[in-house]
Amino acid sequence: MFEQSPILRWRKYKQQYTLQANQCIDCKKIYYPKIAVCKCGxxxxxxxxxxxxxxxxxxxxxxxxxxxxxxxAPYCIGIIKLDEGPQIISQITDTKLEDLKISMPVKAVFRKYYSFNHEKIINYGIKFIPIDNS
Ligand SMILES: [Zn+2]
Known part of the structure; x- marks a missing residue:
């Protein structure tokens, strides 16, 4: 996520922009981020x-x-249980802390993460927003 090499960032684009997971064919467990060996072996x-x-x-x-x-800053972060099962930590954006509630539905959106080199290089990715605010 904090990688500044354009080449290494390019290699991670699909995973970073699409919530690309993998699912074990044998036990059906879903992993995000991807893993190489399932807990079932x-x-x-x-x-x-x-x-x-x-x-x-x-x-x-x-x-x-x-x-x-x-x-x-200040910004909100949360632990989100995705509908498919994995739990992830993400920034919660387009809202204020006092408007957030436990168990509220959220969805992924595409937003700016950060920039460097005087705004010449901007890194984007997925954050979450409350569904009611969309
Ligand atoms: Zn498995």
Whole structure:
């Protein structure tokens, strides 16, 4: 996520922009991010694009951020249980802390993460918003 090499970022574009997961063919468990060996021991996976919807399990507000996100602070982050099962940590955007609620439905959106080199290189990716705010 914090990679500044254009080549390495390019290699991760699909996974970063589409919630690209993999699913074990043998036990059907879904992993995001992808893994190479399932907990059941299987090496057999199929690619699965997640729908980008889920529920907010918990959340907080970041007031003092890592330097790369300093222009975004304060911002909210949350743990989201995706409809397909995986849980992820993501920024929650286009909302305020006081408007967030446990178990509220959220969906993935495409947003700016950060920029560097005086805004010449901008890194985008997935954040989540409450579905009611869309
Ligand atoms: Zn498995």
């Amino acid at each position: 299987s090496l057999n996976f199929i690619e699965k694009i997640l729908c980008g919807k889920g529920k907010l399990l918990t959340f907080t507000q970041i007031n003092v951020s890592p330097r790369i996100y300093a222009n975004n």
